[in-house]
Amino acid sequence: MALFGVLHHIPGRSRRLALIQSASARVRPGGILAFACWRFYEYERFRKRIKPMPTGWQVETGDYLLDWGSHQSALRYCHYADDAEIEALASVTALTQIAAYRADGFSNAVNAYRLLRRESP
Helix, strand or coil: CEECCCHHHCCCHHHHHHHHHHHHHCCCCCCEEEEEEECHHHCHHHHCCEECCCCCCCCCCCEEEEECCCCCCCEEEEECCCHHHHHHHHHCCCCEEEEEEEECCCCCCCEEEEEEECCCC
């Protein structure tokens, strides 16, 4: 099972944790859950796209609205998961972490990946 390009669009820590728990429950013995967290906030080019949150929205640390760039007016909700949150996401599963690495983008580090395996009985 893979969650790529998903978690940073899920609002609320409890919802992200529930999604990871639900996904991990569907991994068969010997199977793998792979997820990625977009580390956009670490890059100035993405921070320049951050727009103000509307008044009254309930937000958490790491919640942002970003424009799509290229002079488009549409906005997207994005959550920046730091290292501690990524570890928390991995830890709510009953799976064994087999890899943690960064990849993608010009710097080859824009996404933080975790690969978790359900051990065979």
